[in-house]
Each structure stands twice: as structure tokens, then as C-alpha cells.
Amino acid sequence: MRPRIPFLLKKDLRVTRVFWIPACFSFGAFLLVFFENSWAFLACGIGLTVVLAAFPMAIDDHYRTDALFAGLPGSRSSLVAGRYLSWGLAALFGLVLFLAAAACLLLTFKSRTVHLAPLLSAKGALAFLAGSSLAGLAFLPSYFRFGFWKGLAVFAGGSLGLAVVLSFLAPILAPSPGGAATTSGPLSATIGAFRWLAGRANHILRNPLFFALTAFGLVILILVSFRLSLAFYERRDL
């Protein structure tokens, strides 16, 4: 029996093919709106990649084709693995679009977009991939447990909740945004705290040991997410 996962990947590429060009245009258009701020630019790129990666699942949900693929030769585990690989592929495709958009903006607007230059680096690419992968690792178990729309709602609700909690925690964890808080208000304090935390993370990850530990943590996260998805999907009636 031939391995089934490549066919599932090919299927995702085939069914999304008609949307590739519109996706490229929307990517460019949205990133053009957010290029003034490198953080917003990065977040927008990750958000668009999540949309791109979730697209095959939305199509399968719309046409109810999950039952068809569950009936074809293969197992549920290959369906789950196919989704993870498809997400990874979409993250890489999103990264290419993101870097291309950043490079185009830098070449076109030069001094106005100089703050985007650090994103065009291995570190920028890693940050982008980490963000889009973490989103996938959180979304996919929810998708396999609840289906597409309910899963998306749970994922969005969870992400929002986490963002709110982090917004409260960040100023507490950061030692010196207090000045900003008193002069520019709590929002600036939170943003300042996030920047400080990101700077600290950047500093810590320069240490090869911490980098290796973070990479190991990511691998554990992938395994946990995959096992959860598999457990949910094995039990699900399609």
C-alpha cells in the first residue's frame, strides 16, 4: 500500500489552486496597510498565513469531503499527519510571501520602511515560522475535536483570552515600563512591556543552550498537539 500523506498534500494543493493568485494579492494588500510598524507587519503576516493554512480545511468543511477521505484507503492518523504537513507547507509558503512583500516594500519605500529590514533575516524568518506554527499547533487539535467553524471559534476565543492574560502579565513581568505607563497610559505600557519581553527572549535565545531548549520545547509541543488531534479525530464521527 502506497503512503497516503503525499496524496493528501497534493489534494490540498489541488483544491486550493484556484485561490493562490487571489491569496498572493490579498497578502500584498494587507501587508501594505501594516508596513508602518514592524510588529504589526509581522502579526499581519502570521495572521494571513493562518488564514492560508486553514483554507483547505474550510473548503473540506464546506463540501463535507471529510467523509469521502475517511472512506478512502488509509487511516485517520494519515489524515491528521496530512493536515499537519499541509499547515507546515502553508507556513513556508506564507513565509516566502511575507519575505517577498517585505523586500518589495523595502526596495520601493526605502527610508520609510527601514524598520522592516530586521525581519529580512534568519531571526525574522524564525519568528514568523514560530508564530505561524504555534497557531497551527493550537488550532489543529481544536479543529479535529470540534470541526472547522466551532474549532475556529474555540481557537479564536482561546487566543483572545491568552492575549488578554498576557496583556495583564507583561507589564508585571517587565521591570521598567513604569515610566511609559505613567506618561503614555496603560496601552503604551503593555506594548512597551511586550517589546521588552521580546528583547529579552531575543537575548536569551542567543545562548545556544536556551535555543536548543526552545527548539526541544517546540518539538514536544508538536508531539502533544499531534497526539491530541489524533485522539480527537480517532473518536470523531464524520
Added chain:
Amino acid sequence: MDHALEVRNLRKRYPGFTLKDISFALPRGYIMGLIGPNGAGKTTIIKLILNIVRRDAGEVKICGLDGLDEESAAKARVGFVLDEPPFYGYLKAPGMASIIAPFYDKWDGDLFRRLCREFELPMRKRVNAFSRGMAMKLALATALSHGAELILLDEPTSGLDPVFRRELLERLSGLIHDGRTSVLFSTHITSDLERLADYLTCVRDGELVFSTTRDEVLENWATVRGGEELLTGENRDLFTAVNRGPYGFAALACDKEEARRRLAGRGAVIDRLRLDDLVYFLGQKDKGKS
């Protein structure tokens, strides 16, 4: 006997519905009809065989292969048509086939194209512009294009015009002539089965009523009509289902000879069973019972 499909003690519980310990076997080279009223569990059984729905208990063997432990190998031998063919609406028939084909080692592209031509399927039209009948034909073409040994069909004739329905039945009948292909076929158009099925499996409310040869059903079962006075306690056990009306009763008896022995000469009319009547009675179980 060599079986294409063996189902043993299959169980599935949903809120408000339970499929209870369904067991039947389909010998290789035969056609089995799966009948029962709406909501009896026919579609659930087919989805359980394909593992689209997960079973709570029981065992399924396809051509001797375990449906769970040897899932891929077992499914490679199955062609299936679901009651709502799930296709990407914006693709055309060849595009849909190009997605399904790689999953089967024995996919025959020439056969698929030939079947599409025979079924008069438009190859340049998107699937979402297909009528239900055309979508069903496309599903059939994909199910028949990889040399499946077991064909599972869930209401395949619904939505088809009578001419194509007849052609399809003849095709299914032709399929089993090789002695290795078998068909399990759920339908509410029971006249199709009277013409075609070698075996019948009947379910009602998630329970198996019988699974046997068509001839045995048609020989042993009967419909009985008569006055209310015949529905005495001792006769009541003759009937699987009773429908009472203002002018007496009509009932389904599973032992025609016993019914004849007990009721002949007492004003009862005992008729040969038609499968339509069978499904009707099972769906109307004890309607009007006082």
C-alpha cells in the same frame, strides 16, 4: 463460505438512537439489499463498515481483512457511494477523479473515462452544476474504476431517472458475474431489490430484523388482512407488525405457513409479500394498536 463482508455484533450509540448488535455476512459474488424504514440505521451501518463513523463495539471484515487492523488494505478493496456524494463543487469530473485516483493502486483511468461517457457525464461542467442524479453517476463511476471487490452503495438510485436506474441495476448485476465482486446496496426503492438482490438484510430502529436470502423472505413472509376478531392473544405472536384500521387489520407475518394453518378459513387474506409492504409495515409498527 468465502465472504466479501462479515459484520459481527456491530454497535453504535447516538443520543436517541442505538444500533444494536448487528450481524450479517455477504458471500462473495452476491448482491445484498439493505432495507428498512427511514432512520432504521442503514446509512449508519454503511458508514460503520467504512469507518467514517466509529463503532462502539463489534467487528467488520472485508474480504477477510479486519476493518480496523488492516484498514488501508481492506478499504482498497471497497468502492463506495454515499447518500450525499461529497465532491468539491468547483471542480470538474476529471479534476475530482484526479484527487481520488492516487489513493487506489488499481485505479483505471481509461475505465473511469469510459464510465463517464457511458453515464453521459459532462466532463467540462463543474460538479456543483450537476443534478443529484449526475453527482450520483459520478460517485458510481469513481466507485467502479478501481477493481473493487466489495461495492457499498447508500441509496444509489435515489435521484436517478428510471432509464438510468434500470441500466445501473443491470450493471450491478453484471458486476457480480466474475464471482469475486459483491454489492451491498441500501435503498428505499424496494422494487430494485426484488429484481436484483440475492440476500436481504432488514433493520428497524437500529435492530436487525433478519438477514437471509431474498427467496427465503419472499417464500416465508406474508401480509395478512382480516377482522379484528382474529387478533387474539394466541395469534398475536404470528405478526411482526400490525396496522389496525376501521375495517380490520393488516399485518406482517414472518411464517406464512403457520399463518395459513391458523387463520385459513377464518376470513383472513394471506398474500405473497412484496418488499414495499415489508418496509411499510416495519415503518408503521403497531400503528393504531389499542
